[in-house]
Amino acid sequence: MSYQALYRMWRPQTFRDLIGQPHVKQTLVNALQRGQVAHAYLFAGPRGTGKTSAAKILAKAVNCLNPLEGEPCNECEACTAVQNGTGMDVEEIDAASNRGVDEIRQLREKVQYAPTGLTRKVYIVDEVHMLTTEAFNALLKTLEEPPNHTLFVLATTEPHKIPGTIISRCQRFDFRRIAPELMVERLETVCSTEGWTRSEEALWKIAQAADGGLRDALGLLEQTSAFGGGDISSENAAHVMGGVESVLLVQLLQAMWQRDMAKVLNLLGDWYERGKDATRIVHDLLQILRDLVIIKMSPSDSLPGHLRLSSLQDAAQQLSVPWLMQGVKKLGETYTGLRYVDDPRLALEAALLALVPRDEDTEERLHSAHQASGVKSESGVTVPGKAADKASASTRSDANDSREPDEPAGATGPSGRQGREAALAPEPSATTLAKPAAKKNGRTSESRKQEVLRKLATEADNEVLERVQSEWQQILQRVKDERIQTHAWLMNGQPVLATKNAVVVVFSSRFHRDAVMKPDERTVIEQAFAQAAGISLQMLALLKEDWEKFQTPTEPEPSAALATESDLAEKAVRVFGKDLVEIIDGE
Ligand SMILES: [Zn+2]
Numbered sequence: 001m002s003y004q005a006l007y008r009m010w011r012p013q014t015f016r017d018l019i020g021q022p023h024v025k026q027t028l029v030n031a032l033q034r035g036q037v038a039h040a041y042l043f044a045g046p047r048g049t050g051k052t053s054a055a056k057i058l059a060k061a062v063n064c065l066n067p068l069e070g071e072p073c074n075e076c077e078a079c080t081a082v083q084n085g086t087g088m089d090v091e092e093i094d095a096a097s098n099r100g101v102d103e104i105r106q107l108r109e110k111v112q113y114a115p116t117g118l119t120r121k122v123y124i125v126d127e128v129h130m131l132t133t134e135a136f137n138a139l140l141k142t143l144e145e146p147p148n149h150t151l152f153v154l155a156t157t158e159p160h161k162i163p164g165t166i167i168s169r170c171q172r173f174d175f176r177r178i179a180p181e182l183m184v185e186r187l188e189t190v191c192s193t194e195g196w197t198r199s200e201e202a203l204w205k206i207a208q209a210a211d212g213g214l215r216d217a218l219g220l221l222e223q224t225s226a227f228g229g230g231d232i233s234s235e236n237a238a239h240v241m242g243g244v245e246s247v248l249l250v251q252l253l254q255a256m257w258q259r260d261m262a263k264v265l266n267l268l269g270d271w272y273e274r275g276k277d278a279t280r281i282v283h284d285l286l287q288i289l290r291d292l293v294i295i296k297m298s299p300s301d302s303l304p305g306h307l308r309l310s311s312l313q314d315a316a317q318q319l320s321v322p323w324l325m326q327g328v329k330k331l332g333e334t335y336t337g338l339r340y341v342d343d344p345r346l347a348l349e350a351a352l353l354a355l356v357p358r359d360e361d362t363e364e365r366l367h368s369a370h371q372a373s374g375v376k377s378e379s380g381v382t383v384p385g386k387a388a389d390k391a392s393a394s395t396r397s398d399a400n401d402s403r404e405p406d407e408p409a410g411a412t413g414p415s416g417r418q419g420r421e422a423a424l425a426p427e428p429s430a431t432t433l434a435k436p437a438a439k440k441n442g443r444t445s446e447s448r449k450q451e452v453l454r455k456l457a458t459e460a461d462n463e464v465l466e467r468v469q470s471e472w473q474q475i476l477q478r479v480k481d482e483r484i485q486t487h488a489w490l491m492n493g494q495p496v497l498a499t500k501n502a503v504v505v506v507f508s509s510r511f512h513r514d515a516v517m518k519p520d521e522r523t524v525i526e527q528a529f530a531q532a533a534g535i536s537l538q539m540l541a542l543l544k545e546d547w548e549k550f551q552t553p554t555e556p557e558p559s560a561a562l563a564t565e566s567d568l569a570e571k572a573v574r575v576f577g578k579d580l581v582e583i584i585d586g587e
Contacts, residue, residue, distance in 0.1 A: 006222040007215050010190060012053050013083075014071045015061075019186055019214055020178040021050055027173070028054070029070035032061050038171045040143050040152040042128075044159035045175025048213025052092075052126060054175075055153040056082065059090045059122040062151060078118050089118040096127045101134035108142050111150050121150045128154040129161035136163050143169040177212020180204065181305050186214065187221055191232060196225050198232035201246060204306035205237050244271055244281060249288045250315040252352075253327075257319055258520050259356050268349065278344035282335045282351075289327045292316045296324070318519070327355055453542075453550045456499055464535060465498035471533045478528035486524050489515045496547060502538045503529070506547045513541045 012018045015025040024043075031037050041058070043051040060072035060082045072079050081087040093107070107123065115121045131139065143152065143166065154170060156162060184203045191198045206224065210217035220240060221232065228236030238245040248267060255263035271281055295307050295316040334351040341347045468475070472495065480487035490505075492512045497504040507513040516525060522539055529537045 006190070007218045010186075010218060012050070012057065013074050015054070015057055016071060018050050018054055018057065019182050021054070021173075021175055024054060024173045024175065028058060028061075032058075032067065032070035037062055037151065039146040039150065040154065040170040042159065042162070042167060042170035042172040043153060043155045043175060044172065045157070046177055046212055047157050048210070048215030048217075049175040049178055050214065051155040051175050052124065054173075055122075055124045055155060058153060059124065059151070062120045062122065063089075063118040081117060082122075087117045089115040089120070090122045090124070092124045092126065094126050095130040095135075099130045099132050099135060101132060101138050104131070104135040104138040104142075108138060111142055111147060115149055119149070122153065123150065124153045124155065126155050127157070128166075129156045129158045136166060140165055140169070178214050179212075180207040183207040183210065183214055183217050184305065187217060190218065190221060194225070194230075196230045196232055199234050201306075201309055201311070202232045202234045202237040204309070205234065205241065205243075205246070206232075208306065209241050209243075239274075242276070242280060244276055244284045246288055246309075247311055249284055250311060252285070253288070253292075253319060254315065256352060256356050257323070258518070261353070261356065264352055264356075265349065268345075268352075272345065278348045279335070279338050282331050282338065282348060286328065286331050286335060288312075289324055289331065292319060293321065293324045293328065296321050318523075323355075323357065330355055449546055450550055453497075453504070453546075456497060456502065456504065456540075457550075459499040461498055461500050464500060464503070464537070465495065467533050467535065468495045468498055468503055468529070468537070474532040475525075475528045478532050479525055482524045482528070483521075486516070486521050489521070490525055493541065496542075498537070501536070502540055504540050504542050504547075506542045506544045508544045510543060513543055517541045 015029055018025055037058075041055075043054060045051055057072060060074070060079045061067055061070060063078040063082060064072040065076040065078050066073040074080075074083070082090050091110075093103070111121065111123070125139075140163075146152070152170075154162075154166070159167070159172075159174075184200075184207050187203045187206060188198070190196075191203075202224070203221075206217055206220045209220060220237070224232050224237045224240045227240055234245040234247060248271075252264060252267050255261075255267065268281070291307055291312060292315060295303060295312060296319075300308070300313075330351055334347060338344045338347060476487060476491055479490055489512045492509060493505040493507050493516065495503050495505050505516070507516070515521060516539070525539055526537060529535060529539070
């Protein structure tokens, strides 16, 4: 097959060239330098990790006339003979096709003769686990009394199938899967040498698909190049490997998040037309959901390279952890169930539909935003915002987040990313534990809404409010430039209250209020705030009647008490750190 050509071309010629396997290289080079090379080695490890390459380098190094620091020179007669496969002294035996006792007996006879051109005869036995029991016994006799001029290298992907008696006669090296980072580096070098254009994402995809085997990675690279005429794009790579490119998978997730089912079904339809099957699509979706969860849960500097691609980072910022986790769960079930259904496509579409976020009540989002910031709720559920904390850990240093790293979340109210994470979370999570009670009891939801407003009022910043009000026309214009529909809704709103991080906008119509709170609408509006007023603000949309109710409170007494209690809790959190304080419901 043609892909072997590329692999052969890039086969390492020195230990230094061998990718990964530092422990193998170091030990062999040391032994060569000291002249203490063993008579038999066992190279075990997954396919394509460099076992045969290392064996060939070793064969050259023990015979090289001008070795340098344990490495072969690759120029002398001996090196050239080994490299070109001329001469009788280095022999590569494929045990898969020569597994019988007769072949090994022949080998035993040959071993007795001194080498003809080189100093040492080298026998490389590939896939040695394929030998029959008799053949192993014959081989064992040779390994028990090896002539001084011989060296055996036994290579295998399945060391557990080799008799212990053989293994104990060999010095064993375990070759590891090659890290994707190292493979991408090598693929990059190959591409630039070959003059191929490539996207970083495609190289990562190939490295991941190769599962630690460089030979497979080079094979996929060459096939992609052949298919794409030297263009290693994500699309061409996905075509060769049968999967869906990440950028489209991300688009699907975003469309689901925005409840754009038409787009979801269109994308799926395209993939089916291009011959992708449901199982593969679910597999690829699971992979990307896993990647996004890892991105959200880990500090960005500890992420492996393929998770630092900007397309994934951007997507991770838009989607919430609870929703992603729900996706992993649902699609995981779908994945195992697909083989039992008659219509996999229908099953997949149903699973995706089930994952579309429900249209949560806006107040609930507003409420959960506040809960995430560590405020005690009326039902006594104390949520220190830990889930959101972790989720936003990777983006903590983001410019939008004005909090100091050590400052407790409760000190700034529903601010920055932390509040937003929870506000966008469409699913029940740690931050919305009190929700069922709210649904049952209108009175509770009502007073909670009022409590959030009271909390915001204690943090009110009139300077910010004046700035927003004076720039309101500017903000509307920016929104209009971006999206006319959003502008049509927002122009019915009126900014009435602002803190350093949030602004409350009231609407007379429930429809307008709900419309502007949809994630993509909010993004447009909040960007306009940042551009026109120069402040990063989270928008909370509110019904006008709720705002009026708040301004003329009917029960002023409990509200004052509550505010004080929250302040106290906050102070305690500030002093002791939020992990050490448990706020207990006094009722
Ligand atoms: Zn040499």
